[in-house]
Amino acid sequence: QVQLQESGPGLVKPSQTLSLTCTVSGGSISSGSYYWSWIRQPAGKGLEWIGRIYTSGSTNYNPSLKSRVTISADASKNQFSLKLSSVTAADTAVYYCARDRGSAYQYWGQGTLVTVSS
Amino acid sequence: DIQMTQSPSSLSASVGDRVTITCQASQDINNYLHWYQQKPGKAPKALIYDASNLETGVPSRFSGSGSGTDFTFTISSLQPEDTATYYCQQYDNLPLLFGGGTKVEIK
Secondary structure, eight states: OOEEEEESOSEEOTTSOEEEEEEEESSOTTSSSOEEEEEEEOTTSOOEEEEEEETTSOEEEOTTTGGGEEEEEETTTTEEEEEEOSOOGGGOEEEEEEEESSSSEEEEOOOEEEEEOO | OOOEEEEOSEEEEOTTOOEEEEEEESSOOTTOEEEEEEOTTSOOEEEEETTTEEOTTOOTTEEEEEETTEEEEEESSOOGGGOEEEEEEEOSSSSOEEOOOEEEEEO
16 A cells, blocks of 8 residues: 655744655555655645656656746655745645556645744 | 636535536636645645546546536535545646645535
């Protein structure tokens, strides 16, 4: 059974870079035909797709965040990561990592709350 | 970008009622439309993929239909454990987009 777990600082100062890691167990991020994604959800609001990295290493980003987002993977640690630069209070949200097979997201992390505040 | 319009934003129904949620895309997304259930404090859970296919282990009272731009999600007989927010998601074009959500409550 594939499991995903987000980790990283819960508090980030404005203008700094938010960095989160998703650790995958029960399957390799470098095998199969899967997309490994980041999705966020501000409190009381809907879901926003941030971007994804494919098994091959290719990436896609939401244009609304593209200038500030980098998603990368470390196969040796079976992890993939999110970096979001120049954060503001509007980036405060629960951040989820998730996996899909080119269809619906079957596997999700539990989510991690990141608050942007000085 | 494709726009996803989900309605209603909330509804209240009795146990045993039939509940219907709609999702409309601003352009043809074929059948690349998924439905999720999210309970408070939890990650979303996929219920329906590719418009009408039930994910493994999901009760058969959940169903989906539609193609092109108009999609429907139905709970045939609402149960207390179905209290949640439901989201549609299009998978036809990037960026992947979710609908605004429908909060389902029990009367």
